[in-house]
Amino acid sequence: MAPLEPYEKVYVDSDFLDEDEDVHGQISCEACHGGNPDAETMKEAHEGVRKDPTYPDATKSCGECHLDGGHPEIAEKNSTNLHISLSPFFKKIAHRANPDGTVRDTIEGAMGTHCMACHSSCGQCHVSRPASVEGGLIEGHLFQKTPPVETNCTSCHGSRVGNEFHGENEGIPADVHHTHGMACKECHTGDEMHGSGHDHFDRYEVANRAKCEDCHKSPDSEIDEEAAKPLEHPSHMIHQDKVSCQVCHSVSYKNCYNCHVGEDTSGVPYFKTDSSKMDFKIGLNPRTSEERPEKYVIVRHVPVSGNLFDFYVKDALTNVDKAPTWKFATPHNIQLKTPQNETCLSCHGNNDLFLNEKDATTWEIKANEAVFVPLKPAPHVRHSWLEQPKLHLAKVDCLTCHDPSRAAPAKDCQECHAANTILTTEAEGTPEYSLKNWRFTNQELIDKGLYVVGSNRIPGLDLAGILLILLTFAGCAVHGALRFLGRKRK
Amino acid sequence: MGANRVDVRGILRLLVIFVAAFVILVWTAPIASYAEESSCISCHTSTKKLLKVIRDIEASKPKVEASTESEGEG
Numbered sequence: 001m002a003p004l005e006p007y008e009k010v011y012v013d014s015d016f017l018d019e020d021e022d023v024h025g026q027i028s029c030e031a032c033h034g035g036n037p038d039a040e041t042m043k044e045a046h047e048g049v050r051k052d053p054t055y056p057d058a059t060k061s062c063g064e065c066h067l068d069g070g071h072p073e074i075a076e077k078n079s080t081n082l083h084i085s086l087s088p089f090f091k092k093i094a095h096r097a098n099p100d101g102t103v104r105d106t107i108e109g110a111m112g113t114h115c116m117a118c119h120s121s122c123g124q125c126h127v128s129r130p131a132s133v134e135g136g137l138i139e140g141h142l143f144q145k146t147p148p149v150e151t152n153c154t155s156c157h158g159s160r161v162g163n164e165f166h167g168e169n170e171g172i173p174a175d176v177h178h179t180h181g182m183a184c185k186e187c188h189t190g191d192e193m194h195g196s197g198h199d200h201f202d203r204y205e206v207a208n209r210a211k212c213e214d215c216h217k218s219p220d221s222e223i224d225e226e227a228a229k230p231l232e233h234p235s236h237m238i239h240q241d242k243v244s245c246q247v248c249h250s251v252s253y254k255n256c257y258n259c260h261v262g263e264d265t266s267g268v269p270y271f272k273t274d275s276s277k278m279d280f281k282i283g284l285n286p287r288t289s290e291e292r293p294e295k296y297v298i299v300r301h302v303p304v305s306g307n308l309f310d311f312y313v314k315d316a317l318t319n320v321d322k323a324p325t326w327k328f329a330t331p332h333n334i335q336l337k338t339p340q341n342e343t344c345l346s347c348h349g350n351n352d353l354f355l356n357e358k359d360a361t362t363w364e365i366k367a368n369e370a371v372f373v374p375l376k377p378a379p380h381v382r383h384s385w386l387e388q389p390k391l392h393l394a395k396v397d398c399l400t401c402h403d404p405s406r407a408a409p410a411k412d413c414q415e416c417h418a419a420n421t422i423l424t425t426e427a428e429g430t431p432e433y434s435l436k437n438w439r440f441t442n443q444e445l446i447d448k449g450l451y452v453v454g455s456n457r458i459p460g461l462d463l464a465g466i467l468l469i470l471l472t473f474a475g476c477a478v479h480g481a482l483r484f485l486g487r488k489r490k
Numbered sequence: 491m492g493a494n495r496v497d498v499r500g501i502l503r504l505l506v507i508f509v510a511a512f513v514i515l516v517w518t519a520p521i522a523s524y525a526e527e528s529s530c531i532s533c534h535t536s537t538k539k540l541l542k543v544i545r546d547i548e549a550s551k552p553k554v555e556a557s558t559e560s561e562g563e564g
Binding site for chain 1: 528529530531533534535537540541543544548554555557559562563564
């Protein structure tokens with residue numbers, strides 16, 4: 001996003017002064033921004049001016065009106081709003097930091113210079129672009145109830161979320177919600193953006209955050225079908241509470257590695273990160289909870305390293321390996337069909353999809369122990385109790401045995417190799433053995449390309465065989481009877 | 491009696507009109523005068539004035555740009 005021209009950044013649209021357009025235009029400039037409108041010179045007029053009167057404390061600007069009436073809770077939440085406090089950044093770095101107090105103070109100072117450059121505020125969402133992208137009024141100071149996506153959402157959340165959502169990573173399609181015309185606000189409501197009113201260690205702890213289940217109802221939940229479409233695919237019943245939605249429905253996303261911060265010779269802060277990589281990794285959920293019970297989740301590599309703050313202080317992150325570097329993630333590139341949900345075996349037994357030691361550098365191995373997925377034997381090895389396991393895996397639909405409505409998978413051979421085989425579904429009907437059926441006994445199995453012993457019987461041939469035997473007996477009887485009668489006459 | 495009642499109504503009506511006019515004046519006067527007189531508004535709503543002033547400011551202040559040492563994606 002190109003920065004605004006300097007004059008554009010401070011240009012106020014005269015519509016802002018129209019009460020019908022924006023009630024905020026009825027408040028004097030100095031009431032919010034300070035300064036002296038009666039001064040003789042521009043310099044004097046701007047003395048004491050606050051560019052963003054809503055940061056860090058919005059209670060004296062927004063709060064004076066928004067504490068009562070329409071939005072009493074918003075200004076109250078300002079101090080705990082993670083967009084403003086970036087509290088999880090500080091807490092997570094503190095978790096990895098050297099316990100020495102002086103070192104911690106230095107880290108906090110460095111984070112103030114680097115990390116805190118990315119905070120937001122009431123004003124930097126609703127009135128101007130965020131300061132981290134050089135600021136500038138949006139829409140000539142007209143307050144925006146919903147911040148514009150490009151200038152105020154993806155201007156900060158761009159290199160990962162924005163690019164994923166808009167399909168700007170080469171070869172990766174846009175998120176299906178984007179292609180269906182949905183913008184950030186459809187899921188991330190104002191209520192969520194203003195926070196829960198509580199401080200948190202992790203942004204995923206915010207209770208009123210967006211959840212897939214807000215729209216997509218799981219099979220066993222009470223459903224208002226007008227508000228949400230039930231998830232009818234049996235995979236949801238099988239994987240519910242075991243696998244996060246993104247495991248099946250997201251595709252490759254950006255992972256960042258290493259980060260070093262410092263100040264150049266002019267004292268201007270800089271950062272350096274290694275090249276990002278597009279990858280897709282399923283890891284173990286290191287902190288399962290009642291709300292997030294899934295065992296398997298998507299993990300994204302974060303750009304932390306032990307020498308992140310070396311410019312400011314050595315040995316700053318002596319406990320860098322105390323937390324994973326592959327973190328729980330919710331990539332914003334959701335697709336209905338993905339390479340890993342094409343078939344069961346696209347994921348099950350595909351060890352490349354699962355995070356393990358080969359995805360970590362030496363020092364990261366300890367850090368990520370809780371998220372590594374133990375490698376599992378190939379599916380045909382796990383099904384070695386079957387005769388010809390590879391043939392079974394190739395010919396039999398997994399769901400036939402792993403039917404979600406069953407308490408346990410089918411393991412009795414006779415459940416398939418029998419007249420009333422479970423290989424036919426209720427919809428297809430149970431096999432017909434009527435003599436009126438002149439086709440193969442289990443034509444539907446043959447149509448599916450499956451073979452089960454006995455399924456290629458044709459009732460007509462059975463009848464013909466029986467008739468042949470009966471006729472043979474009848475022929476013998478007639479022959480015997482005729483010979484008996486012939487002897488008697490002689 | 492009748493004449494007295496008419497006088498009271500007249501006084502009440504005048505009082506209501508006076509109070510209403512006072513409230514309207516108090517409510518709108520600062521805004522109207524602010525919008526008309528504020529030097530902030532006269533400058534910040536004029537592209538022409540802003541362009542001139544900001545050109546001078548930009549020319550006089552040291553150019554601060556992002557460090558050229560930054561590498562990678564933020």
